[in-house]
Amino acid sequence: MNSAAARLALFACLLVLLLPAASARAETTWEVTGGGWGHGIGMSQWGAFGYAKKGKSYKFILRHFYTHTKIGGAPGKKIRVLLESGSDSVNFSDATQACGRNLDEAKTYTAVRDGSSVRLRSADGADLGSCGESLQASGGEAIRVLDEGAYRGTLVVVPRGDGGLYVINSVSLEAYVQGVLPNEMPAEWPDEALRAQAVAARSYGLATGVGGAPFDQYDDTRSQVYGGFSSETANTNQAARATAGKVVKYGGKIATTFFFSTSGGRTENIENVFIGSDPQPYLKAVKDPFEEASPYHRWRVTFSQSEIEAELGDLVDGSLQAIEVTKRGSSPRIVSAKVVGTGGTNEVSGPSLQARLGLRSTWAYFSKSG
Helix, strand or coil: CCHHHHHHHHHHHHHHHHHHHHHHCCCCEEEEEECCECCCCCEEHHHHHHHHHCCCCHHHHHHHHCCCCEEEECCCCEEEEEEEECCCEEEEEEEEEECCEECCCCCCEEEEEECCEEEEEECCCCEEEECCCCEEEEEEEEEEECCCEEECCEEEEEECCCCCEEEEEEEEHHHHHHHHHHHHCCCCCCHHHHHHHHHHHHHHHHHCCCCCCCCCEECCCCCCCCCHHHHCCHHHHHHHHHCCCEEEEECCEECCCCEECECCCECCCHHHCCCCCCCCCCCCCCECCCCCCCCCCCEEEEEEHHHHHHHHHHHCCCCEEEEEEEEECCCCEEEEEEEEECCEEEEEEHHHHHHHHCCCCCEEEEEEEC
16 A cells, blocks of 8 residues: 555544544533413413313402402502603693693693702793692503503603602592403403403402502502503403403402413412412412414423523533423422532422523423434
């Protein structure tokens, strides 16, 4: 064999020897398969959709997801919803009165912070006087808050203790529900599903609050998503009006009617999701047999080794070896797990693991390959 041929043969041998090593260094892939979207407590919205499609009434739907409850009545009240926080001024129109003055609803006005009080100005900047500790503006069907939307009821502007202003919509309970419903459930869904959502939204709005603030609810997912008059639709308003004053009750009190998108086929006990919460007889796991139309009934995501380690952060000691589930709830949702690394093991709750990895729910299974 000549020297060139010998070198070629040697190179081929080395290449064959190196291939397994290169393959061995291929990065591990982690696959997460799961079901549902959301916390899993209370009413599954896609489950409500499925039951409505099967001809079930809104009362049946609510009693199914909130076990041992009754549908009752509740007195009307005002709900104060935070629309904006921190700005030193807010522009609004369609108001006929504010700060003891008659206003032109065709014009735009500005509420401005002035120390611990609020002042009213016209669009051209002219000072219209002090409103005292708060500005309250009212009008016809709705007041428009620039860059926010139009809202029924009263616009309230209050100075914040740490600077800026709170911009609040004080609105009747029924108008509040009308402003929530199309933002929490598609307006084209079946009437009985929309009615179930209306009662759940009304109950949740009455049973919860932020506590200690000059408002009762946020306008986003910290409470319920509220879009006010601007977001109302004919279908959702009809569902709200058809159930006016109706709430879910347990033991004579208004129930905290948690709801979410998709259950995966079974809801979950509150204590298995909100770790440390007391068990509630009406927030227990139930079968959810008709929610498979949801695009999130089953899902799958993948991570490379480096991606999953980056997401888990300080939960991983060394190199990630396994994620071991130590407890599941009444559904397959993870209550607790262990993150096993080459340098040690760390315990984590299911909700914390979900948050770290950005998963749709705690209903998850982990496998790796490579």
